[in-house]
Amino acid sequence: MTLGRFATAVGASPRWVLNALARLRLPRRGYDEALARRLALCRFIAAAVQTPLPEALRLADRALREADPRSTWRLEGPGGVSLVVDLPRFFTTYGANLALALNSYGEKARGRRPSRRGSAIERARAYGVDVTLLDSALRRTPEERLRMVAEDMAFWSDARGSLR
Amino acid sequence: MTMRLTDILRGLHEARVDCVVVGGVAANVLGSPRITADVDVCYDPSPENRERLARLLHSWHACLRGVETGLPFTMDARMLRDCPVMTLVTDLGDLDVMDRVAGVGEYPAVRAASAEHYLQGIHLRVLTLDALIAAKRAAGRRKDREAVLELEALREERRRRGM
Numbered sequence: 001m002t003l004g005r006f007a008t009a010v011g012a013s014p015r016w017v018l019n020a021l022a023r024l025r026l027p028r029r030g031y032d033e034a035l036a037r038r039l040a041l042c043r044f045i046a047a048a049v050q051t052p053l054p055e056a057l058r059l060a061d062r063a064l065r066e067a068d069p070r071s072t073w074r075l076e077g078p079g080g081v082s083l084v085v086d087l088p089r090f091f092t093t094y095g096a097n098l099a100l101a102l103n104s105y106g107e108k109a110r111g112r113r114p115s116r117r118g119s120a121i122e123r124a125r126a127y128g129v130d131v132t133l134l135d136s137a138l139r140r141t142p143e144e145r146l147r148m149v150a151e152d153m154a155f156w157s158d159a160r161g162s163l164r
Numbered sequence: 165m166t167m168r169l170t171d172i173l174r175g176l177h178e179a180r181v182d183c184v185v186v187g188g189v190a191a192n193v194l195g196s197p198r199i200t201a202d203v204d205v206c207y208d209p210s211p212e213n214r215e216r217l218a219r220l221l222h223s224w225h226a227c228l229r230g231v232e233t234g235l236p237f238t239m240d241a242r243m244l245r246d247c248p249v250m251t252l253v254t255d256l257g258d259l260d261v262m263d264r265v266a267g268v269g270e271y272p273a274v275r276a277a278s279a280e281h282y283l284q285g286i287h288l289r290v291l292t293l294d295a296l297i298a299a300k301r302a303a304g305r306r307k308d309r310e311a312v313l314e315l316e317a318l319r320e321e322r323r324r325r326g327m
Contacts, residue, residue, distance in 0.1 A: 069236050087236070088236040089242075091236045091237070092236060095235045096243070096246075096247035096249075096251075099228040099229050099251045099252075100249055100250070102251075103230055104249070104251055104260070106307055107305065107306060108304050109304055109305060109306045109308070113309075120313070120316040120317045120319065120320040121321060123313055123316070124313040124314055124317035125317075128310075129314045130197075131317055134196075134317060135321070137196065143283050145192055145195065146283045147284065148192075149169065149192040149200065150168075150169035152199055153167040153200065153257065154168065154169075157165060157166055157258075158166055
């Protein structure tokens with residue numbers, strides 16, 4: 001994973017991730033799903049109980065090692081204090097962030113933006129967009145276009161399914 | 165699993181989910197020839213609407229797309245509140261739901277930047293071309309750069325044709 005994708009999975013900004021890795025003395029490379037899960041739970045615990053990150057990571061590691069992800073995890077502390085982590089809720093939120101990172105995240109485009117001078121059609125054509133397709137699409141009614149996109153989506157989903 | 169776009173749109177309409185179709189399907193309705201694989205919907209984050217959407221997604225057995233199935237996942241209104249953007253797979257196909265659109269704003273701004281269409285017997289609110297372009301610009305990913313150029317060309321062509 002890139003840093004940006006990893007930070008999306010953790011549910012934090014890239015800057016927070018880099019600072020947290022430094023604070024936790026974890027290497028700033030090898031961004032993977034297991035580390036994202038640890039860091040997300042560490043962040044969740046640190047925010048909930050206002051504990052320093054190293055202590056939160058220790059608790060997160062313990063929870064991930066010992067607890068059943070389908071139930072709440074309870075840790076009894078000294079003086080009758082207990083920590084209760086709603087793990088199903090945590091995993092639901094973490095999973096949503098991970099899905100977002102895997103499906104929607106894309107690196108920002110860098111470099112010079114395409115010129116905005118002249119006709120938009122000419123700019124699109126110069127970039128390599130097949131603008132003749134616009135003409136055929138605009139000849140159809142919105143009703144026909146919706147029907148076509150529905151058929152295309154059905155076709156491609158079937159094709160993807162048959163390749164799995 | 166076969167993607168059933170019109171069933172998704174009809175389901176949202178019949179469940180009275182207040183939402184706007186954004187993303188690739190909206191662009192297609194407006195005349196973009198670009199192929200899209202999922203439906204993107206921006207919903208009103210009011211508690212009642214979130215509840216209606218969560219019930220509908222639950223009935224479609226929505227789960228997270230691309231994430232291992234062993235992880236616990238609870239599809240409810242609180243989940244929608246905690247996660248403003250979700251990429252889901254349902255019985256009817258891939259569906260992304262969000263309560264705001266980058267470059268356009270939160271739901272009231274998204275709704276204001278949409279127009280109602282009556283297509284295939286369904287009342288749909290679809291994001292306008294100007295707002296789609298703003299959203300693609302704000303996303304700013306590599307793949308969005310080409311989409312912006314195509315949508316701007318589409319806007320010019322529609323204006324030329326008086327559409």
